[in-house]
Amino acid sequence: MNEEWRKLHLPHSTVRPLSELLGSDILLGVVANQTEIPFMGWVEVEFRLGKESARTKPLLVPILVSSDPHVAAEPIIGYNVIEEITGEGSQKTKTETIHTVCQAFQITVKTAQAVLQLIHAPISEEGVGMVHTGKRTITLGAEQITTVYVNVNTGAQYHGQDLLLVPSEEPTLPEGVVIEEGLVRVPRKRSGYVPVPIANTNKYSVTLTQRTVVGHLQTVKTAYVASVEQITGGEGLKSPTNTASAPGDNSKKHKPAWWDPPVDLSHLNEEQKRITKQLLREECHAFAYDDDDIGSIPSLKLHITLHDTTPVRKTYMAVPKPTRR
Incomplete structure (x- = not known):
């Protein structure tokens, strides 16, 4: 969350130094354009999922606070927090959990089931894939x-x-x-x-x-x-x-007479893609069509100069019959 949101909604909270969490380590965070996020510290917040969970015991969550008003205008709750509340340790039934997720995130039952399936999927990388x-x-x-x-x-x-x-x-x-x-x-x-x-x-x-x-x-x-x-x-x-x-x-x-070489053009605009596709189709014979396409360049000529003029293979010299033994 940012400092303005904290002052407005959590005025009684206290911003604590990051050294309490990290010690002497430095926390570096960047946004999508690689701009560094200025962190002021962190606050401890009681978190519940959905309005109907007000009767349940809250989860104490440390949330970072940034001085940049453009960062996290709405607080960002980590995946690990949702996993802790809706995971296998939750005391709610599966139906109650799905209903709570639907109400909290305003999503359909099918989407909530997919979210819970992703959360409950094993995190171990052993055997995955x-x-x-x-x-x-x-x-x-x-x-x-x-x-x-x-x-x-x-x-x-x-x-x-x-x-x-x-x-x-x-x-x-x-x-x-x-x-x-x-x-x-x-x-x-x-x-x-x-x-x-x-x-x-x-x-x-x-x-x-x-x-x-x-x-x-x-x-x-x-x-x-x-x-x-x-x-x-x-x-x-x-x-x-x-x-x-x-x-x-x-x-x-x-191999067809004309084909489109598989070149990635996702970084080009539509006009550039059209021109590049036409060029690739015209010069498609310069690309290997598959692993068996060896290629042929009849116009390419090479001149190789050898330091030893002795021929590699000499003409076979027949042996006359009178000299044979």
Whole structure:
């Protein structure tokens, strides 16, 4: 809160020095434009959530006080305070807590449920983002691609989003089992299963044990949709499922004549984006279309000067038959 708000609403409170909280340490706070916040000290405030909680015991909260009137014109209550009141230690039932949150923040029941779900989500980073198989063993057929439903563990803030599945670098998978990177849609509920194509390149069946770690999830900033024509031909892994882009198949990707290179243009305005997109499309052949696009520059010529003129390979000299032994 700022000093003006404190004097108006909490005139009997006393601003205490920060040294009582930090000792000899220095507290540095900045706003969104990186301007430093001038702190005067802190005050101890009794906090309750909602009007109906007036009968409950208040929570004593230390709140920082700033001398800048433009900082925290309305007091900012930290997430840890809301978590303390509505957490597992609360004596209210789940329905009462949802009703209190709705009244306090003037939000809908659905939004209140989402807020409480985020608050009650485990804060431990152990296992968050990991992808593993379920409680059953899975058999992968020889030279086949199998769509396996794997379990994803993420925080509530990632529910319903697209994340990048990165295969595990540790040798947790049997030899010959291949999983490639790809986007997966995280379920909207706390935990769920997503389909992932797993290829078995061996000539024999392979069994995945329970809770086998197959990789982890990473956030993505932008996902570009590539207009790639896929043609399947030849002999390769036999897929018993209809997995269109499963790893290990013999699908051939044909590079289109014109395409849009995936260049981030979010920092440009609309006119600059239009001009840049046109330029990128005209010069798209200067970019690699995929990992198999080697590129060709026929106009590029190099002159290499060697210090040793001895040819690397000499012409084969046949041996006459009379001299053979």
